Amino acid sequence: MHARGWVIGVVVAGAVVSGAAADPAPKPVDIKELKAKAVVLQDAQGGTYVVFRTDDPKVFYGPNAKTVYEQVIIGSSSDGEGRWEFNTWAPRVPEGSHLGSLEHKKDGSYQKTCRGKDDAGLTELGGAKAQAILDKTAFVTMGIIRVPHLLARDDSGVYYYVDRLAKIYGGKGYRVFVGRKGAMKQMPLTDVASDSAGDVFSTKSGDLRLVRNSENNKETMTWVKGGKRTELVFLDTDINSVVIFKDLGIYTFLGTLCDNV
Structure with a gap:
């Protein structure tokens, strides 16, 4: 018996x-x-960084001292001799794992690194200046409200993208966008259907269908408008992080260490 990649239109509760x-x-x-x-730090432009090196460490950043956003820590290291580093999620950094880093070097200096794209030396604040930031600055959860759900493209360079609320903000609330880089348009979403065979995102303009084929463990995507079906190239959302968070033009402020790369 051959496994079939049918999409069954059942709306998930x-x-x-x-x-x-x-x-x-x-x-x-x-x-x-x-x-x-x-540890309270600032760069030459007034960007503010606060690191809490506890058993449950936290890193915050904001472009000014009014509000700082919690960073998603991907990893950390320490040599036990004064040097430490935190690596945080920065989806606009083009190379590798899309990381921005804060480092305290052995010589006592501090550095923000965006893989050479927006690096900066940092100054540690002490006394009243540090206390003022700790007392008056708003410390909030991450500034990335929405995260990628799926991404595809047709042969003419038109992208099809679905995002959703990040888990800490509810994890649902899907949106569908269609268009070329820098000219994406949100499609009014009328229904979402999902099951073991795939997902269907129905809009007033057409249906975006993700089909999972259990026989070859592959996923295919199709845009269906009227009676016309357009087969799409399925794109990995992590590999194409810069396309999603920068090139498509959907998102502006993310609140990460490396928004400006």
């Missing part, structure tokens, strides 16, 4: 179609018990 409601805002983070462990 709890699947949410993103409507006109505004996206959630970042949530306050309580740092009262962490202040004694804070």
